[in-house]
Each structure stands twice: as structure tokens, then as C-alpha cells.
Amino acid sequence: MSSVATTEPILTPAKSTPIRARLQNVLPQIVLAPSFAITVVFVYGFIAWTAYLSFTNSKTFPSYALTGARAYQRLWRWTFESDPPSSWYTSITNMAIFGFLYVGICLALGLFLAILMDQKIRGEGVLRPIFLYPMALSFIVTGVAWKWFLDPGLGLEQTLHHFGWTSFHFDWIKNKDYVIYTVVIAGVWQASGFVMAMFLAGLRGIDSEIMKAAQIDGATTGQLYRRIIIPLLRPVFLSAFIVLAHMAIKSYDLVVALTSGGPGGSAWLPSNFMYEYTFKRNEMAVGSASAIIMLMTISAIIVPYLYSELKEKAR
Amino acid sequence: MSAAALSHGQNNRWIGRIAIYGLLILFAILYLMPLFVMLVTSFKTMDEIQNGNMLSLPQAPTIDPWLKAWGETCVGLTCAGIKGYFWNSLKMVVPAVAISTILGALNGYVLTKWRFPGHTLVFGLMLFACFIPFQSVLLPMATILGSLGRLGVTLQDQVGLSFGLGNPTVNLVIVHVIYGLGFTTLFFRNYYEAFPNELVRAAQVDGASFFQIFRRIMLPNSLPIIVVTVIYQFTNIWNDFLFASAYAGSGESMPMTVALNNVVNTSTGVVEYNVNMAAAMIAAMPTLLVYIVAGRYFVRGLMAGAVKG
Numbered sequence: 001m002s003s004v005a006t007t008e009p010i011l012t013p014a015k016s017t018p019i020r021a022r023l024q025n026v027l028p029q030i031v032l033a034p035s036f037a038i039t040v041v042f043v044y045g046f047i048a049w050t051a052y053l054s055f056t057n058s059k060t061f062p063s064y065a066l067t068g069a070r071a072y073q074r075l076w077r078w079t080f081e082s083d084p085p086s087s088w089y090t091s092i093t094n095m096a097i098f099g100f101l102y103v104g105i106c107l108a109l110g111l112f113l114a115i116l117m118d119q120k121i122r123g124e125g126v127l128r129p130i131f132l133y134p135m136a137l138s139f140i141v142t143g144v145a146w147k148w149f150l151d152p153g154l155g156l157e158q159t160l161h162h163f164g165w166t167s168f169h170f171d172w173i174k175n176k177d178y179v180i181y182t183v184v185i186a187g188v189w190q191a192s193g194f195v196m197a198m199f200l201a202g203l204r205g206i207d208s209e210i211m212k213a214a215q216i217d218g219a220t221t222g223q224l225y226r227r228i229i230i231p232l233l234r235p236v237f238l239s240a241f242i243v244l245a246h247m248a249i250k251s252y253d254l255v256v257a258l259t260s261g262g263p264g265g266s267a268w269l270p271s272n273f274m275y276e277y278t279f280k281r282n283e284m285a286v287g288s289a290s291a292i293i294m295l296m297t298i299s300a301i302i303v304p305y306l307y308s309e310l311k312e313k314a315r
Numbered sequence: 316m317s318a319a320a321l322s323h324g325q326n327n328r329w330i331g332r333i334a335i336y337g338l339l340i341l342f343a344i345l346y347l348m349p350l351f352v353m354l355v356t357s358f359k360t361m362d363e364i365q366n367g368n369m370l371s372l373p374q375a376p377t378i379d380p381w382l383k384a385w386g387e388t389c390v391g392l393t394c395a396g397i398k399g400y401f402w403n404s405l406k407m408v409v410p411a412v413a414i415s416t417i418l419g420a421l422n423g424y425v426l427t428k429w430r431f432p433g434h435t436l437v438f439g440l441m442l443f444a445c446f447i448p449f450q451s452v453l454l455p456m457a458t459i460l461g462s463l464g465r466l467g468v469t470l471q472d473q474v475g476l477s478f479g480l481g482n483p484t485v486n487l488v489i490v491h492v493i494y495g496l497g498f499t500t501l502f503f504r505n506y507y508e509a510f511p512n513e514l515v516r517a518a519q520v521d522g523a524s525f526f527q528i529f530r531r532i533m534l535p536n537s538l539p540i541i542v543v544t545v546i547y548q549f550t551n552i553w554n555d556f557l558f559a560s561a562y563a564g565s566g567e568s569m570p571m572t573v574a575l576n577n578v579v580n581t582s583t584g585v586v587e588y589n590v591n592m593a594a595a596m597i598a599a600m601p602t603l604l605v606y607i608v609a610g611r612y613f614v615r616g617l618m619a620g621a622v623k624g
């Protein structure tokens with residue numbers, strides 16, 4: 001995309017009076033400096049600060065005497081405390097279930113809808129916004145809507161009873177073992193249309209000559225998609241995966257609005273764990289340690305991706 | 316090919332088309348369902364909700380739930396509706412979007428047209444900030460905002476003016492500008508990268524300064540990306556809940572999302588579902604409106620947020 005392949009300044013400031021010239025020379029850096037400084041302090045400095053707090057004994061208020069990796073040791077111990085499950089155990093198993101299903105279903109459904117939309121159908125202009133509008137809503141609104149929709153006494157269950165299907169039973173939102181799956185349902189509803197839009201853009205970018213050639217060679221539609229089109233969409237899979245994975249790890253609002261944490265905190269994700277331990281249970285060190293673990297998980301996905309993206313662009 | 320085989324092929328084609336449309340319409344209904352239910356519920360009376368069917372249209376449509384949500388419903392202990400919180404959100408969103416967009420445009424301009432050694436590293440560090448879980452900066456920020464608040468009180472006593480320090484809305488503006496910078500810089504950088512350098516160089520030969528080039532050449536050509544950035548930031552900041560609940564989680568200064576969550580989870584008395592739904596619709600209205608008016612740009616922003624420039 002870039003036509004600029006150098007790290008040299010593109011513009012060499014005009015030679016005028018020395019002071020003016022020198023000022024002109026560094027002016028761009030001066031303009032950028034505040035933003036960069038803010039990022040360094042408020043992002044990286046604060047991360048370091050949180051990391052530091054995780055090695056202290058902070059409870060309600062920060063304390064700055066280092067006391068070793070006690071918070072991490074506790075989290076590690078809780079990781080295996082499955083009966084009865086510790087809050088941390090619940091949070092990370094929920095994270096695994098939610099992350100796997102949310103990313104998986106969004107990718108599958110998004111691709112499926114995109115392929116359907118790509119069949120030269122009429123009314124694409126009507127359907128696209130319908131699949132995409134949930135993305136414009138706040139997780140809180142989504143949570144409120146689905147909380148009502150999934151409420152056994154009011155929503156879907158009640159409606160189907162009205163229609164005569166009285167044996168229908170659906171109370172996942174009140175069930176501690178299934179409540180996390182309702183978060184998956186609402187999350188998929190919100191994000192899958194966006195994934196569809198990404199895949200659709202990818203499909204539209206494929207050279208039609210390739211498809212024609214394959215069809216002339218006698219490939220069936222199924223083969224065409226399996227062997228040619230889906231492999232060509234690999235970069236879209238990657239970007240969609242990155243976006244979804246980091247949204248999954250950052251998910252917080254949806255759990256709060258949809259389930260209020262679920263019965264006994266059974267719908268918690270690590271983000272909810274962090275918030276509760278830090279601000280409600282006065283275990284600041286443990287909360288900080290969990291935040292650092294979240295950050296490291298996201299970094300493991302994002303850093304290699306950004307590195308390869310930026311390197312590619314610089315070339 | 317015989318006529319029979321041909322018509323067989325035609326039949327198959329028709330079945331395929333019907334299946335495609337059938338599936339698409341089915342999914343469209345599923346996607347619209349929650350919004351539809353929210354909307355019809357917000358126009359029903361409580362009687363009808365308790366005894367009726369969630370999918371049926373309101374038999375006696377009433378806008379009372381909307382009026383009540385706007386002006387009377389209880390948020391925590393105060394019962395003055397959500398209107399105040401709606402304005403809180405607006406007062407927070409407008410400056411936060413404006414400042415972060417302007418800074419992003421300047422950053423993007425420098426990072427593409429006035430490159431210096433290490434510009435990729437600088438950009439990479441700013442970009443990574445988009446992806447961090449905000450939990451990892453939540454506590455230090457709370458501490459700093461606390462100190463700023465105390466400074467504000469001191470200034471108020473000494474000088475008679477707090478400069479907005481300690482005001483929750485101002486705090487949230489600061490927070491959203493800081494953590495939105497990565498995104499706005501990304502958008503403008505990717506856009507300006509494709510902007511012809513020759514134009515910039517020509518202007519410079521003519522003696523235009525750094526800011527003149529920005530104002531006269533870059534900005535007039537930036538309308539699409541400005542729209543994308545403004546929409547993206549507006550949606551994100553309006554919809555934010557984590558920062559809002561951490562730094563303005565109670566009292567008069569709550570933003571809309573926090574207030575909505577409180578309305579819905581207020582456990583005193585009978586739960587008025589119609590009012591809750593109306594409140595949710597009001598909270599969703601601004602971003603939904605933006606999406607309806609400028610959906611194309613909205614999608615483009617989301618895509619650009621996926622880094623692919």
C-alpha cells in the first residue's frame with residue numbers, strides 16, 4: 001500500500017535562518033511528543049505501576065512495600081481449586097469456554113453469512129445493516145435486551161408457552177452451570193455481523209478470473225469454496241481472529257449487564273474478577289496480578305501480529 | 316444436453332436460490348428479534364407485558380414508559396429519570412472525540428509525512444495501547460485522578476478556580492482522550508500513508524510551513540477519515556462502561572451506560588420492564604442513529620480498527 005519505503009524524512013526543511021531552520025526541523029517531533037509521552041506514561045508507566053502493585057501486599061489502598069509474588073501464588077493455587085470452584089477457577093474456565101465458542105461461532109457464522117450474501121442476491125443493501133447494527137449498540141444495551149429475552153418468566157420460554165409449546169424449558173440465565181453460554185449467545189449476536197462484513201469484503205476482493213478458471217476446470221461450488229476461496233481468505237481469518245480474541249479477553253460489560261455476574265459469580269470472566277477483587281473485595285494486589293495475567297495473554301496474541309504487520313509495511 | 320436434464324438443473328438452481336434467501340431471511344429475523352422485542356415492550360403497559368406475548372405488537376401503544384424513563388425513573392436513590400445522565404454522556408463525548416481526533420490527525424501527519432528515525436517504533440508503541448486490557452491501567456489512573464481531584468480542591472480554595480480538576484466528566488474526557496489516541500493515530504496514519512507526497516513536497520517548495528501544509532492541504536482532503544474517526548470514537552466512548560463505572564460510578568455525574576445499568580438493576584418495588592426497555596432504547600439511540608445515517612463509514616472504521624490499513 002505504501003509508496004514510501006524509507007525511514008528518511010520525506011521532506012527536508014528549507015534552508016533559512018539557522019534558528020528558524022532548526023525549529024522547523026524538530027517541529028514535527030515537538031507536535032508528536034505530547035501524544036507519545038502520554039502513551040509512555042499512561043499506558044506503559046501505568047502497566048509497570050500495576051505490575052509493581054501485584055508484588056505488594058496492597059489491600060484497600062496501595063501499599064508500596066514489595067512482599068514478593070504472593071498474589072501470583074494465590075492465583076496459582078486457586079487455578080486448581082475446582083471443588084468448590086474458586087472465583088479465579090470459575091473466571092478462567094469461563095474465559096476458555098467463552099473465548100473458544102465466541103471466536104469459533106463468530107468466525108463460522110460470519111463466513112457462512114458472507115458466503116450467502118455473496119451469491120449475487122437481491123436486497124443486500126437491506127440485509128447488511130440488519131446483520132451489522134448490533135455492533136453499534138453498547139454491551140449494556142445488548143445485555144439488557146437479552147436479559148429480558150432469555151428470562152424464563154418473561155421472554156422466549158414464556159412466549160413459546162403462549163404458542164402452545166408448554167414443555168419448553170430454557171433457564172440457562174439462572175443456572176450457574178449454563179449462564180456463561182448465554183453470554184456467548186449475546187456476544188455472538190453482537191459481533192458476528194461485523195465478522196460477516198470483514199469476510200464479505202475479503203470475498204469481494206478475490207479476483208474473479210481465478211474463480212472462472214476453476215469453474216472451467218470443472219470444480220463444483222463446494223470444491224471452489226473449500227479448495228480455493230477459503231484458503232485465499234486466510235488474511236481475513238487472521239484479522240478477524242485477532243479482533244475477536246482481544247474483544248473476548250476484554251469482555252466485561254456484557255457479563256455485568258446480562259447476568260450481574262451470574263448466580264454466585266458463576267458468569268465471571270477474568271475482567272470481572274479483577275474489578276471485583278480490586279474495588280469490592282479490597283484485594284488490590286490480587287486484582288493487579290489478575291490484570292497483568294490478562295495483559296500477558298492479550299500480548300501473546302497481539303505482539304507477534306503487530307510486529308509482522310508493521311514490518312511488512314515498513315518494507 | 317437433453318431437455319429433461321436441463322430442467323432438472325433449473326430446478327436445482329431454484330431450490331438453491333430459495334434456500335439462500337430462506338436462510339438469509341431467517342437470520343435477519345433472528346438478528347432483529349431483540350431490537351424488535353425491546354421496541355414493542357417499551358410501548359406496552361405493564362399489564363400487557365405480564366399477561367401478553369413478548370412478540371405481539373402493543374394493543375394500546377403508550378409513550379408513558381419513554382416519558383417515565385426520560386424524566387421520572389429511579390437511578391439508585393434519585394428519581395429524576397435518565398435525562399441528566401444522557402447529557403452527562405454528551406458532555407463527555409463531544410470534547411473527548413474532538414480532542415482525540417485532532418491529536419490523531421496531527422500524529423498521523425507527522426508519522427507519514429515528516430518521518431524520523433524510529434517512527435515505526437513510536438507508532439508501534441502507540442498502536443499496542445489500543446489492545447491492552449484497560450484493567451491493567453485502571454488502578455494507577457484512579458490514583459492519579461484522585462490526586463488531581465485533591466489538587467482541584469486546593470486550587471479552588473487558593474485561587475477560587477478548580478480548572479475542572481476532580482470533576483468526573485472532565486476526568487472521563489481525559490481518560491478517553493488518552494486511551495483513544497492509539498486508534499485515532501492509527502486511522503489517520505493509514506489514511507495519510509496513501510496521500511501523495513508530491514503534493515506536500517510541492518507546497519513546501521512554495522514555502523508553506525508545517526502547520527500551513529496540515530491546514531491547507533492535509534485537512535481539506537481528510538473528510539472521509541475524519542468522519543470514520545469521529546464515528547468510531549463517538550461509538551466507543553458513548554458505549555464505554557468500564558472507565559465510566561470505575562471513575563464516575565455513582566452520583567450525579569454518571570454517564571448513560573452506568574445509569575442504565577443502575578435503572579435495570581434497581582431492586583426496589585415492581586420491576587417496570589417497559590421503562591427499562593425505553594431507557595435502553597434511549598441509551599442506544601445516539602449510536603444507532605449514527606449507524607443509520609453513516610453506516611458505511613461506521614463499518615470502515617471497524618475494519619480499520621482491525622489494523623489492516
